[in-house]
Amino acid sequence: MSWAEQRQTGMLLDGRSLVILRASANHQGNYSCSLGNDLSQFWFRLTVYTTLSREYEEKTTYSVICYTQETCRLNCPAVNTPDVNTQNITNKGIIWHKKGESLSEEAYYSSVEKSDHGVYTCTRSYLYHGQTYNMTFTVVLDVQPNSSTVVIDCKAVIYSEFDEVFWLSGNSFVETDDSFPVFYNYTRENNGEGINMTASLVFKQVSEDDLSTNYTCKLESASEPSNFVTITLAKKDGKSYDAFLMFYESDTDTGLNEEERERLESVLEEQFGYSVCLFDRDISPGKAEAEAVLDCVDQSRSMVLVPNSLHPCPGGSSLLSAIQTALVESQTYLVFIKTESTGLLKTGFVTRGLAASLRGWRLCHLERQTLHAHLILFLEAAMLLPTRPSEFTKNKAFTSDSYPG
Incomplete structure (x- = not known):
């Protein structure tokens, strides 16, 4: 695709990345790519949702749980954002809003309170040839009463949207529904070369059964062998750090x-x-x-x-x-x-x-x-x-x- 064609279609080819500057229904369809001289092709389908549709809201809304009187940091999702090394595209930072109020670039509470709960929006801005392009996400903050909550983060770098990091309790999957006493949630953030994925195992209240259960964090990859780590909980003497x-x-x-x-x-x-x-x-x-x-x-x-x-x-x-x-x-x-x-x-x-x-x-x-x-x-x-x-x-x-x- 020539430079003129890219400008006309609103798309940018940069190495292995295809960047759509301003998505519209015209961009929806099937795409293929191949690596170098490799004759094999990889196909994927791009679906474009309108900003007022229920599907768009579901795809761009993320939930975060924090607990009163603890630190709470809201991270703006980086799903489908341009690679940091994309030529001629400059990251202009993140702007947070809550109910029309502009917040700092980083939404951070040193001691979060119940009144801080609500719906937040973050907008990532990118500058390309004098034109600013935005991506907006919704983050719903749920502030719950503090208890004997334990959170264990499992972090991995993945290279495909099909790769997954999840938690097992024994041989059973841990639920992602936060109404359960033990559940997990996850975040994905583009780091330029891959995707930083964090799966957080959350214990609302550690029980005696939890202390005798093996919990396994597992990485399932479409291109590499699976990997996992198993942990057990043990009582500490009331300190936060070893x-x-x-x-x-x-x-x-x-x-x-x-x-x-x-x-x-x-x-x-x-x-x-x-x-x-x-x-x-x-x-x-x-x-x-x-x-x-x-x-x-x-x-x-x-x-x-x-x-x-x-x-x-x-x-x-x-x-x-x-x-x-x-x-x-x-x-x-x-x-x-x-x-x-x-x-x-x-x-x-x-x-x-x-x-x-x-x-x-x-x-x-x-x-x-x-x-x-x-x-x-x-x-x-x-x-x-x-x-x-x-x-x-x-x-x-x-x-x-x-x-x-």
Whole structure:
């Protein structure tokens, strides 16, 4: 199709993508595509709905459930939106509305309330050769009373609209109907190369039966072998995170660098399946720095202090005494990593009084040359990484008999 034909038909060919700039009934029909010199063709049918039809409303309406006094973020769907790398098309961002009121680019509530429920619309705008094109979606926010709700996200990158991520309870499918005590919902978002799909398993109230049931997240793909992961629930000791990973300032040549930091975070979360509180990721926007750090301490079963060559401890030394108090009051287990030159030790952070008051603590002195390699091994030995993180309870922590000199 020539450039002139594309402009005339309102369509744009860009690599593997066919972009229809302004859809109309004329675009409805059967289409085919082939890869390179491959003689095989793939056929699909495009159906165009009018904006006032019931079918259009169903296709563009998405439901979200949030719970009172919890954070709630509304994501604008990205179904059938142009690839971010499409030539000459510029993404102009997202505009949110609720009952005619314009909201911020990101619809976010740090503590959602029942009054925030309702129908929201988000409009994605794209600029192409001086002309703006829009895609509008409807998001229905249902705010429910807070309870012992547990949400487990299963994330995958898929490459076809026919691929699916879903949850099984034993050998049975989990319902998508949110009237059930256990259900799942899902979102899809185009990332430019594929589609980020998240299937969220929701427990309104965890029961004893749920604790003895195997739940499986399964990826069914039209082009690749199926993949799955099975989980079980276990009771925790009332904390939201398994560990608060905090980096403190040290000499440039002794602490972890940025790449090592990211790898440590990845190992803890992705390889060992730990729930980790990270200051620069898990803190609610607008919260004071000191308050945010203390919240992480209070909500974590362990606090891991690791020397870092780039970023100082949030709040500096003025926050250290408050952290010491929070460690004792919240009965948070402390794991303290130091190298040959550690600035935090010079402040007297781990005093004899603190060591005696903590539920449990462990000090490890590692050489810089082997810091990252031995760090994971030490954390395992310190029982930060048990076989099943959710079983980490008070009786599994041990108190060191030594004292940092």
